[in-house]
Every structure is written in C-alpha cells, then in structure tokens.
Amino acid sequence: MARPKSTRDLRYETLQRQSRTPVWVAIGWRVLLVLGLTGIAIGVHWFDRLGLRDNYDGVVSFTDVIYFTMISITTTGYGDIAPVSDRARLFDALIVTPIRVFVVLIFIGTAYNFVLKRTWDKWRMKLIQKNLNNHIVVCGFGTSGSEAVDELLARGTRPEEIVVIDSSQIALERAESKGCAVIEADATRDQTLKDVKIGRARAVIVSAGRDDSSILIVLTVRHLAATVPISVLVRAEDNETLAKQAGATTVINPVSFSGLLLAGSCHGPHIADYMADLAATDGRVKLAERVVTAREVGKPLSAVETGMAVRLYRHGAPFGYWEPEARALQAGDMIIEIVPGDNMG
Template sequence: MRAPGRRAILRQSSSLPVWASILWRVVAVLALVGIAIGVHWFDRAGLRDNYDGSVSFIDVIYFTMISITTTGYGDIAPVTERARLFDALIVSPIRVFVVLLFIGTTYQFVFRRSWERWRMALLQEKLSGHIVVAGFGKTGSEAVDELIARGEDARRIVVIDPVQSHLDEAQKIGCIVLQADATRDATLNDVCVAKARALIVATGRDDTSILVTLTARHLAPDLTISVIVKAEDNESPARAAGATTVINPVSFAGLLLAGSCRGPHIADYMLDLASIDGAVALSERPVAPHEVGQPLSAITTGLGLRIYRQGGKIRFDSPEARNLQPGDTIVEVVTR
C-alpha cells in the first residue's frame, strides 16, 4: 500500500553540464539582440538621432540595447509608424524574453542552488536512525511499501537511485530522494549513512550491490546492511563485503516450492510469516533481564525459535537454549 506524501529533495535538477546550460542562454540572448539590431539597421530611416541627425550602425546598436534594457534616454527615437510598430510588437517581447532568461539563469545557478544546499543541510541535520534504500526498482519499491505498511514513517526513508522516474515514485509516497550513484562515498555521506539504522541494497545488479555494500561497510562499520543478489555464487562475496543479511530470491522461491511438496500448507505458513498481512510474524529482540537464566521455551512473548549468542546460532532444541544469557538475541514467532 502506498501512502500519500509531500516530502523530498536531495536531487540533481539537470543532466546538462553547467557550462552548456549557461552557453545556450547566452546564445539565445545574443540571437534575440541580433534580430533586433538587424531589423533596426534595415529600418534605420525610421529612427531619428536628436544629437547629430545621422543614424550609424553604432547608433543602431546603442538604441537597440537601451530599448531592450528599458533605459531610454530619448536621444534616439523611432519616428515612423513602422519603426514604432516594430518596437511595440517585436522589441517589447524580446525585452521580456531577455529579462526572463537572465532571471532564470540567476535563479538556477544562484538562488536555487543556494536554496537546495540549505535545505539539504537542514535535512541532513535531522537524519538519524533512518533507513537508506539503494535502488528503487521492483524489489526496492516493494521493500519500501512493506516498511511503510509495518508502520515506518516514509519521511524516515531515504531512497538513492540514478533513474528519475523511480525517484518520482518514491517522492510520491513521502520518501526523501537522491539521484546519484550509491557506490560512491560522497553519495552515502550525503544521506548520512553512518547515522542510519539500516541499509537495503537492491540495485538490480549483483556487482553493483556488492560494491554499494562494501562502500557502506567502510563508512559505517556497525550498520545493518541487507542486500539482495540474484546469483548463488555472489552470496559469499556479498557477505565478505560486509552484508549483515544476504537474500537470494531464487533460492527462497526454491525453498517455498520444495516445502509445498512436503505439505500443502508449509509454503502458505512461510508467506504468512513474511507478509504484514499474515496472522503471525517473525520478531527479533534482545533478551529481557527477567528472562536471563530461563530456557528459551519459557518466554511468554512468543514461540522461541533461535538464539544468537556471540555471533553463533543456537537452535531451540539445543542444550544451550536452556539457559538464556545477557546479550542474547531471540528470534521468535509472535501473533500480530
């Protein structure tokens, strides 16, 4: 389910380099001024120079510029109806276009960039404990939808993607967006990955996802990183790059298919655990102080399945599961 949203910036506005964007504006202004000068020179007989009575080419350039800039000293003036009609119908629109081009350039390269930098800095100050999603294709968007359905505030989710249409979709549901390459240190620093709660990597390419994971682990040694890979051979490189969780959708689909052969309800129950719409859910939490010393089977919050202790996994039927210890992490099945 997609929630309506209204929050987002951190984006790049144009694919053109700065010099090209400025150049086409300069060319447009020169072209408009050139048209006005050419017509004034062709119809110079309709102009009167009150200073020396002669209209030279320099006078035409001078008169055109003061007309476009609305200065108007009155020393040169149109005297024929054709010249005045040209100034009214042609020079006035040219004047408006030139002013708009100058204002647009000033806005884009001065005010807008300063505004976006200021607003970006303001957002960065508030980013802490957020979730970063690198890649907003089918998998990334589904992950964000599921996070929001589970109660995550969309304004606490930052989406990185190089495709503008993907960012538009993320922005509609309220996420903060950044159009950039998530494999770069600068990009992950811009989204404050060191202060994030978790990173979801779903770029659509295993090599890119592994590089994003490696970069993020370098910048945030304690960050929880979940990455999706398509090839089974890339699961180990992803873990070696620093991924906390590696998910292979093909392998997971195979598990569901194999499970369905053992019983018609096994796959259904596994999907029930994974989906927000299910009646039960998997939950992970630290052991509570009053549970220390008790067996895993004695917990009252749910059905204990596994204990994580000092980097190791302990099954529910293991002898070590009979004595919960401080620092243990419990994985359990709970009702919604």
C-alpha cells in the same frame, strides 16, 4: 554532485541531484538565445531606421540602432532616440516588448539555476545531513528495492527515515512520491555514502540489480561504517559467500527463497502460503525480532508472552527453542517470534 531531489518538507529532502546538461552548455544556450533575440530586434530596427529619430544629431547610424535596441530591451530608455513612425512604434510594442520579457526571464532563470538555486540546494543539503540519524539507506530502487521500501513503510517506518540512492531519475521520482529522501548518484562511491551520513544509519539495504555492483556497494559501506547492519540481495548462489566476506550482515537470494516455497508446497498445500504469510506485513502472522526484556531474563524461550518465540540469537549464534541454550534467556539475547499481523487487530 547530485541535486536534491530529493519533496516539499522532509519528503523531498533530496540531498542533491545532478543536472544532465553541463553548466557551460546550459549557459551557452541561454547566451545564444539572448543574442539571437537581440539580433532580430537590431535587424528590424536597422531595416526600419527611417521610423526612428535621433534627437542628438538627427542621423540614425548602425551604432545608434544597436544602442537604441539595447536600451529598449533593457528598459533603460533615455529618450535621445525614439520611434516616430506608426510602424516603428508597433514593432516596439508588439515585438521588442515580448523580446524584452523573454530576455528578462532568461536572465532571471539563469540567475536562479546557477546562483540562487545552487545556494538554496547546498543549504538544504546541509540541513538534511544534519537531521539524518538512525535512518535506513536503500541502495538501488528497482523492483526489489521498491518492494523493500513499501514493506518498511507498511511496518511503520516514517518516509523521512528512508534515503534512496539510485542513478535513475525515474526510479528516484517513484521513491520521492512515497515520501523518501533521494539522491541521484553512484552508491559505490565513498562521497555518495558520506553525503547520506552512512555512519549514522541504522541499516543499509543493497539491491543494485547486479551481484558485482551490490557486493562492491557492501564493501564500500563496510569500509565507511564498520558496524551498520547491511542486507544485500544477490541472485547467484556462488556470490552469497562473497557478499558475506564483503561485510554483509544478511544475504538474501530470491531464487533460493522461491525454491524453498516451491519445495515446501510439495510437502503440504499450506506450507508455502504460511511461509509467505510470515514474510509479509499484511498477513495474518508475521515475524518479529527484538531484544530480551529484563523481566524475561532467566526464563525459558517458551515463556515469552508477546508471541511464539521460535529462535534465540546469543552472541550472533542461533539456537532453536528445543536447545539447552533456550532454557534460560540472558541479557542481550535477541529472539525471533511469530506475532499476529498488523491487520489482525
């Protein structure tokens, strides 16, 4: 189970975040601390028992000391036993009173952590899950995952539409600072993906840092959501085919892409610059993908007016602007076009 982690409104609508300390250990430490503070008070009261007066039988026994200490710490104070010497009164004022405050705070903190907070977290988790729809799930918030989130935000995706799954609390804190919902958990587990409502997501980004982990996440996602688009990052060329077989819609190899940029730079000093410009949001140009509009049906790909159309996808198959299929657009076609960047006005 994970404890919300993760913003104040929807920004910190963390689903759950798991405490690293077992519940029994945390409770045990609190019990020992309370017993230790109580033991100190009992010891001092017993040592200075002559400063106490028992209005019942006039004799202050060890049982009376325990009784007086407990009712003093719990602020009950029946008055049958009372401090009468200056030293006993000073001890009660300067030592027992702070101990009383610490014990009360410990009890309140324990009640909050193990009762109120858990109830509150479960309620928030249900509320967040109810509102999760058409969101983007990012599995892994390392270098590539965080850059992907930055690019999504730069392209206009709202932070509350992004859910980040990672096992690193530090990574989740960075994701939370961007306004994303976060969950500290294992993305390869069915329950984790069910918690983030993977079946209602519009896209999944997988960047687990290891190819085997990423492919396993893809398999798990595809098992739970048969149609959600999955983009996965793999570093070994041999694993690209495995990722596709696992159900990935898009497989990205940063090594291969870097090789393309390096090779392109050998054929012209500006090719690599233009390719990088297309991939980034803050460049002069960018790539955009959309569905053909009703007005464009029947027209050639070159007649698209919103940008420079460079590729057509029909039933999942790609066609270039020079191919016969691009001479007449059909309903349901997807087009890739080059449009001005967001900073070009």
